[in-house]
Amino acid sequence: MLQFLAFVKKEFYHIFRDRRTLLILFGMPVVQIILFGYAITNEIRNADIAVLDQANDYYSQRLVNKISASGYFRISRTLTNEKEMESAFKDGQIRMAIVVPRHFGYDFFHHRRAALQVLTDASDPNSATTLLNYANAIINNYQQELLGQQSLPLTINVQPRMLYNPALKGVFMFVPGVMTLILMLVSAMMTSITITREKETGTMEILLVSPLAPGMIIVGKVVPYILLSFINALVILALGVWLFGMPVKGGLLLLLLECGLFVLTALSLGILISTITASQQAAMMISMVGLLMPTILLSGFVFPLESMPYALQLVANIFPAKWFIIILKDVMLKGAGLLAVWKPTLVLCGMTLLFITLSVKNFKTRLA
Structure with a gap:
């Protein structure tokens, strides 16, 4: 117990001596509060949609213009x-599509009933439900x-169809996010701590004068975390399925290769x-x-x-989790x-190559 208290005391001394750690402790909460304030919202604005107007009459154009002017859709x-339409959904270019059938206006006023189909990308069920409600x-x-x-009772029958996630299961959004979060934390955090431990204890210099080249030392310390992270990915996939x-x-081989690529990206970030x-x-x-909070937010x-400000949308592009x-x-x-x-x-x-290049350059500058 006394040794544990001494260790805790030493950690406190070390934190107060390290300006970088103090900046993280007191600066990051402010940044996170700002992120939370802008990011936590259930409202969707300017969602990209597509329109297949087969009628192309006055009433269909008026409906399309009303949807566009609402501010919720673009x-x-x-x-x-x-x-x-199918290609646009698969490429991720649109979140919703509206199909106006032929003779929309004629059917509405003469048959007192007109059909209208709304298709949403339900890979994100919460957003799909919100967009459908707006529409x-x-x-x-x-x-x-x-x-x-x-004076006649006229109606428009909306025929919604949820693509990719008809049951609107939230787990379909939960599994990819948790996989990304775990792989990022295990790969980046554990790699950074392992290598930093050698530097902090003074054993990194001893390793550098060994017969192994510096690059081989880093690779040898990283390989176990590659295997561990890949096993984590397999376990999460198995549980999700x-x-x-x-x-x-999609192809299982492609999915595993993409998981391996993300693990390498996270590991290179941990080395950096x-x-x-x-x-x-x-x-x-x-x-x-x-990494944890930006990965979530x-x-x-x-x-x-x-739904976030454009500045935050630009910042999101620098985090690998978004792309994965x-x-x-x-x-x-x-x-x-x-x-x-x-x-x-x-x-x-590109991120992996950039992180590795910066790591090698900075590693040689500090320890060579």
């Missing part, structure tokens, strides 16, 4: 056929406007953290506070990025192949 695609409210309001001009019914519609910190405490704080895991969650949802829920996820895959490859 019509980014005007489609000509259903094949383009229903706007359509009902539009119907009331028309009823005020007519067997316990929660999480589908894996270890090169800029002098203590395990600082490395842990950077990994936990600097700025990756699309819990809150839609479209996009890959997981596209491969597991949409059945996308490499051609559909090449962009986030390329981003992760």
